[in-house]
Amino acid sequence: MIQACGLRKNYGTTVALDGVDLHVREGEIYGVLGRSGAGKSTLLRCVNLLERPTAGTVRVAGQDLTALGDAELNRARQRIGMIHQHFALLSSRTVAGNVSFPLEAMGVPRAERERRVGELLELVGLGGRGKDRPHQLSGGQKQRVGIARALAGNPSVLLSDEATSALDPATTESVLGLLKRLNAELGLTILLITHEMNVVKSVCDSVAIMSGGRIEESGTIADLVRTPDSRLTREIFPLPEPAPAGSVTLTFTGDPGRPGASQPVVSDVVRKFDVDLSILGGSIEELSAGAVGRLRVALDGQERSAALAYLRDSGLIVEVAGEAA
Known part of the structure; x- marks a missing residue:
C-alpha cells in the first residue's frame, strides 16, 4: 500500500533522510520507532508529500505521488488521512465543524456532509458532541475528533504523527484501541510514528526502527522477535x-x-x-x-x-x- 524507495531529504547541509526504503502492506498497522531527530516525522510528511523528498519515490496504492502535479496530488491526498500530535483543531469551529472541514474543501453537499459527520462522530465514540467546542473536550476526545476528521474522505491510508504522545497512559490505551478497531473494521492501512515502545507493542504488526535518518531494522514484529540480536x-x-x-x-x-x-x-x-x-x-x-x-x-x-x-x-x-x- 505504501512503497518508498531511496528517500532522501536535505535541509541545506542537514540530511534528514538518507536513502530510506519503506514497504507497508495493505491493511497492516506499521510503526516507525525512533528518538527525537531520527527522521520519523520527516518520513511521514514525505509519504503524503507535505515535504517533497530531495530524491527517491513514494507510491501509495500503486500511484507514484512524486510524479504528480499539484492538482493531481491534492486529489491523491484525499485518500490519505492524517492525525496530528497536538490535534490541530480549529478553535473557532464546533466539533462537527472541524470534522466537516475537509468535506467542505472537497465540495461535498451540505446534507451529505452532515450525514457523514454524524456517522464519523458515532464511529469514534463522540455521538451527541457535535455542537461542543474543542476547549470543552479532554485531550483524548480532541484526538478522537482529529481521527474522525482524518477519516472524512474515506481514506485507504491513515498517517499518525505521534498521535498519543500528548496523552496520559489510560487515554493513550483508549486511542490506540480505537485505531486498532478502525484498522480491523475499515481495513485501513495505518502508518504510525512514535518514540514509545509501548505503542509498538500494543498495536503494530510491523515496525521500522530509525536513527540518524536511516532505517536500522525493519520487518514484522513476529519475525523480528525471532531474529538473533534484533x-x-x-x-x-x-x-x-x-x-x-x-x-x-x-x-x-x-x-x-x-x-x-x-x-x-x-x-x-x-x-x-x-x-x-x-x-x-x-x-x-x-x-x-x-x-x-x-x-x-x-x-x-x-x-x-x-x-x-x-x-x-x-x-x-x-x-x-x-x-x-
Whole structure:
C-alpha cells in the first residue's frame, strides 16, 4: 500500500533522510520507532508529500505521488488521512465543524456532509458532541475528533504523527484501541510514528526502527522477535548487557506450533538431560503478534550440547554468549 524507495531529504547541509526504503502492506498497522531527530516525522510528511523528498519515490496504492502535479496530488491526498500530535483543531469551529472541514474543501453537499459527520462522530465514540467546542473536550476526545476528521474522505491510508504522545497512559490505551478497531473494521492501512515502545507493542504488526535518518531494522514484529540480536527484541526485553560468557538467551513465542510461555520446554530439558540450569533473568510480554518471552539462563553439565540442540529443535531462538549466531 505504501512503497518508498531511496528517500532522501536535505535541509541545506542537514540530511534528514538518507536513502530510506519503506514497504507497508495493505491493511497492516506499521510503526516507525525512533528518538527525537531520527527522521520519523520527516518520513511521514514525505509519504503524503507535505515535504517533497530531495530524491527517491513514494507510491501509495500503486500511484507514484512524486510524479504528480499539484492538482493531481491534492486529489491523491484525499485518500490519505492524517492525525496530528497536538490535534490541530480549529478553535473557532464546533466539533462537527472541524470534522466537516475537509468535506467542505472537497465540495461535498451540505446534507451529505452532515450525514457523514454524524456517522464519523458515532464511529469514534463522540455521538451527541457535535455542537461542543474543542476547549470543552479532554485531550483524548480532541484526538478522537482529529481521527474522525482524518477519516472524512474515506481514506485507504491513515498517517499518525505521534498521535498519543500528548496523552496520559489510560487515554493513550483508549486511542490506540480505537485505531486498532478502525484498522480491523475499515481495513485501513495505518502508518504510525512514535518514540514509545509501548505503542509498538500494543498495536503494530510491523515496525521500522530509525536513527540518524536511516532505517536500522525493519520487518514484522513476529519475525523480528525471532531474529538473533534484533534491536527490537533487546529493547522490548532489556536484559543486562553484556551477557555473561557462555550464558544462553532463549526467545519463545505463543504462535501455534511453536513453544509458548505455558509450555514446559525449560523444565523438560532439565529432566531429559544431565544439565544444571539457573535462571539469570527474563520476562514475558503480550504483543500484538501474541505472547513473547525472553529468558537468560546459565546451562552447564555433560549434556549441554545435546540440551542446546533440543531447545533449538523445539523451535526456540537460542543465543549463546560468545558464540556466533
